[in-house]
Amino acid sequence: MTGTRADWSKMKVPARAFLNALPHLPPGTFLDIFITGMHMLPEYGLTKNEVLGLEGVREFHEYDNHAQGPDQVDVAEETIKHLKKVIKREKITDMFIHGDRVEALACATAARLLNVRVHHIEGGEITGSVDNDIRYAVTALSRFHYVCTEDAQQRLIATGQPAETVFNVGSPEMDAHAVVGSLTLDQVKELHGIPFTGQFGIVSFHSVTTEQQFMANDAANLFATLEEFAMGGGKSIKPFLVIMPNNDPGTDDIRRIIEIIFDDRDSELFFRAANIPFEHFSVLQRNAALFIGNSSAGVREMPFHGVASINVGSRQDGRAPDIQSIVTVAPNDNATMLKALEEGWGKKFPRDTTFGDGECEERLTQIFKTAGHFNLPVQKTLNFGY
Numbered sequence: 001m002t003g004t005r006a007d008w009s010k011m012k013v014p015a016r017a018f019l020n021a022l023p024h025l026p027p028g029t030f031l032d033i034f035i036t037g038m039h040m041l042p043e044y045g046l047t048k049n050e051v052l053g054l055e056g057v058r059e060f061h062e063y064d065n066h067a068q069g070p071d072q073v074d075v076a077e078e079t080i081k082h083l084k085k086v087i088k089r090e091k092i093t094d095m096f097i098h099g100d101r102v103e104a105l106a107c108a109t110a111a112r113l114l115n116v117r118v119h120h121i122e123g124g125e126i127t128g129s130v131d132n133d134i135r136y137a138v139t140a141l142s143r144f145h146y147v148c149t150e151d152a153q154q155r156l157i158a159t160g161q162p163a164e165t166v167f168n169v170g171s172p173e174m175d176a177h178a179v180v181g182s183l184t185l186d187q188v189k190e191l192h193g194i195p196f197t198g199q200f201g202i203v204s205f206h207s208v209t210t211e212q213q214f215m216a217n218d219a220a221n222l223f224a225t226l227e228e229f230a231m232g233g234g235k236s237i238k239p240f241l242v243i244m245p246n247n248d249p250g251t252d253d254i255r256r257i258i259e260i261i262f263d264d265r266d267s268e269l270f271f272r273a274a275n276i277p278f279e280h281f282s283v284l285q286r287n288a289a290l291f292i293g294n295s296s297a298g299v300r301e302m303p304f305h306g307v308a309s310i311n312v313g314s315r316q317d318g319r320a321p322d323i324q325s326i327v328t329v330a331p332n333d334n335a336t337m338l339k340a341l342e343e344g345w346g347k348k349f350p351r352d353t354t355f356g357d358g359e360c361e362e363r364l365t366q367i368f369k370t371a372g373h374f375n376l377p378v379q380k381t382l383n384f385g386y
Contacts, residue, residue, distance in 0.1 A: 001095060003037030003103030004246065005047040009278035010098050010121055012054065013172030017364035019056040024369045030058040034086060036079060037103045038247055040064040045275025061086050065103065070247060072102045079106035087114050094374060098122060100135035108141040115378045118142040122171065124152030126318035129210045143380055146364065148355045160382030169363040170356025177282050177304050178358025185287045188280045194271050196239045199346060202288045204243040204295035207250030208315045216253040218331035222312060223261050225334045229341045230269045238345060241284065242272040289346045299326055303352035308344035310337065325349040
């Protein structure tokens with residue numbers, strides 16, 4: 001299952017690994033992909049088309065789970081109802097799910113209640129907001145766990161998950177980041193109409209669903225500080241690529257602030273994008289002067305590229321250890337944020353491999369090839385050690 005533009009960058013790797021392992025699996029084994037969530041929305045780039053490009057898939061099942069609107073409970077209900085039909089009709093035995101969004105929880109719930117083995121990608125991490133609760137709820141419903149760090153592996157074993165079903169494979173997205181493709185920065189900028197000619201930053205700020213009442217003020221403070229910094233005090237322009245926020249509760253407040261900014265300033269300072277394909281975005285990240293916001297990209301991917309990042313607010317609380325290239329600031333602390341921007345702009349760091357080294361696909365392929373891996377019973381026995 002894939003439900004967002006961001007999770008496909010991760011789910012594509014286990015999908016490829018499964019396809020690699022197919023010759024070693026029983027005859028009749030197949031891979032289907034359930035596409036839903038933001039993938040189906042034109043305002044987010046209709047990114048289902050990126051998923052549909054994967055070769056070797058038997059069938060793609062597309063469903064717009066926002067038919068009843070953006071309410072998260074309605075989204076979960078719609079996802080469960082439609083996935084139930086797919087599981088029963090296609091006789092699905094195993095489902096791969098990523099992360100901590102409402103689609104992940106809905107799919108894990110439906111799958112587990114229908115006696116389907118759930119394989120969870122990137123569990124065991126710590127963050128702020130309701131995402132943390134959802135991630136651990138999916139852990140409870142999952143039979144297999146493919147985590148990114150040793151800390152995550154140990155956390156899941158501590159929750160009672162059988163150690164032999166918790167695999168530290170690294171983050172799948174690092175596989176793509178580790179490869180320097182043929183596209184140059186200038187080619188990527190031309191493809192997306194990005195007008196910047198010199199150094200640029202990237203900003204990605206999403207709603208914290210448990211702090212919705214603060215989102216308008218937090219976004220206003222963030223973009224006001226960025227605007228002040230981008231003007232360069234009359235010395236030089238330091239522009240920012242703005243990645244539009246996810247479709248979570250509270251997003252409308254952030255979008256309104258961004259609209260105000262774009263009404264006031266032209267593309268000399270800011271350029272916004274609803275979606276940029278992962279491989280293209282990797283090129284932009286690698287070449288950015290700095291990253292700021294509360295996206296997981298700032299604490300997981302940018303350190304891999306050796307680029308400074310400023311983590312704003314509580315959304316990623318506890319996710320990363322003490323990594324040299326990351327500075328965390330409060331969303332209303334303009335002075336500290338401005339100082340971090342000035343000190344971090346253009347600064348480079350050694351590559352950090354805390355969340356993966358770029359070899360996840362090979363590890364997953366070997367795991368999937370292991371005899372009996374997909375034959376374990378659905379029911380697990382938790383091991384609490386007492």
